[in-house]
Amino acid sequence: MRLIAERMEADVCAIWMLDGARTKLTLTAAEGLAPEAAGSAFLHKGQGLTWRVLEVMAPVIVEDAPADPRFVYLPDLREEPYHAYLGAPLQVRGTPIGVIYVENRAHRRFDRDEVRALSAIASQIAPVLDNARLLSLVAGGEPMPAMPHRRRGGPRRVQGTPCCGGVVSGAVARLNSSVPATEEPAFKGPVEEEREVLRKACEAARAELLRMQEWLRKRNAEEAALVFSVQLMMLEDPAFEGRMREVVSQGTSAQRAVRKVSQDLVERFANLKDLLFRQRCEDLQDLSGRLLRHVRSETGSAKQSLAGKIAVLDRLAPSRLVSLCAEGVAAVLAGGGGATSHAALLARSLDLPLVVGLGDFVREIHDGQRVLVDAAAGEVVLDPPEEMVREVERTASAGVQALRAAFGAGVPASGRIRFDANVSLWGDAVRAHEEDADGIGLYRTEFAFLMRPDLPGE
Secondary structure (H helix, E strand, O other), rough: OOOHHHHHHOOOOEEEEEOOOOOOEEEEEEOOOOOOHHHOOEOOOOOOHHHHHHHHOOOOOEEEEHHHHOOOOOOOHOOOOOOOOEEEEEEEEEEEEEEEEEEEEEOOOOOOOHHHHHHHHHHHHHHHHHHHHHHHHHOOOOOOOOOOOOOOOOOOEEEEEEOOOOEEEEEEEEOOOOOOOOOOOOOOOOHHHHHHHHHHHHHHHHHHHHHHHHHHHHOOOOHHHHHHHHHHHHHHHHHHHHHHHHHHHHOOHHHHHHHHHHHHHHHHHHOOOOOHHHHHHHHHHHHHHHHHHHHHOOOOOOOOOOOEEEEEEEOOOOHHHHHHHHHHOOOOEEEOOOOOOHHHHHHHHEEEEEEOOHHHHHHHHOOOEEEEEEEEOOEEEOOOOOOHHHHHHHHHHHHHHHHHHOOOOOOOOOOOOOOOEEEHHHHHHHOOOOOOOEEEEOOOOOOHHOOOOOOOOO
């Protein structure tokens, strides 16, 4: 807080965090205010200039805060000497989590550069604060419907929402969106043996995550690799593994210990009113499934290879999509989701064919079943005949060739058409350069913050 205050040349810097019910702000940290007020000072919904920041979700500037009718005086803060006020929202994935503001003794209006500076600081520290709340909770203890099935002669097909194009045919790998509900032994062996199985599983999961990060970085998808940071952070947190070890010490198998601790955390997060923590369930479920696979491999169960398979699941979290890409799947089909979701944007950046919005249809697809995916059209065909596969692949290839021919066909009479790329990840910029794009038309800056626990550099 002191560093921010110095950078902003402010007398006060304060952070207020929003509760899960979205009805109360709590002073979490401050420089220049009464230190004892942190954790005990509250602003209820609609109170003060700080709530105004959340109402407009934009910076609020006031030259003389005490004179403003929206100002709320809290004696415990001892902020009587301060007048100039500048507040900015703290948000993660577009969802507000709190407010940061600075104050000065002088009667003045913060200028444009100062507004930009505080806004940049807010965007950088919000994910850090969010991850801190996540670790604190760990230590403490409806899909979109698919379009109507097309009733044509021949094999069954369904229309979903296309997210990233490509034609793929192959065998299905039916995956769970959450922790798989299989029977596991209540107790497998001596406590020390079960603890060793658990330790090796955590080490294997950590090594797997690091390998996938490196694989993605080699594909110029460093930002995508950072989606695993939350899972690595939890594995490195002694409290997380410690709770599983404690359950094992009570006479439970390593498998059941992973399931119990994981389910407890998932249920706890799912019941929170805070949307951001409910979304963290996806990371927990992904990590839980990963740990269970490694525990089973330690006890003799083989891990399913996903290379070249078409992954099918009910829900698709961004971290799960990146994980599937790193494991070499050929395409992904999901019951829920939309074309503008973070998973869809990532799929386009990673060039992974993806169809979402298939609804309950995904539950009718069986493990090992052969399917044909025309991801550009959003169409999925069950048990396609070989001649259909060849025809769809030929049509797709012809379309790509025609598109490339059109781009190189010359300049229209009205003048040259400029083509700018939409960029989410570093790999997008590399691809844009390779395809001779004229520039960057849109940079999705949220991914630089969404997928990492620390602050991105310039």
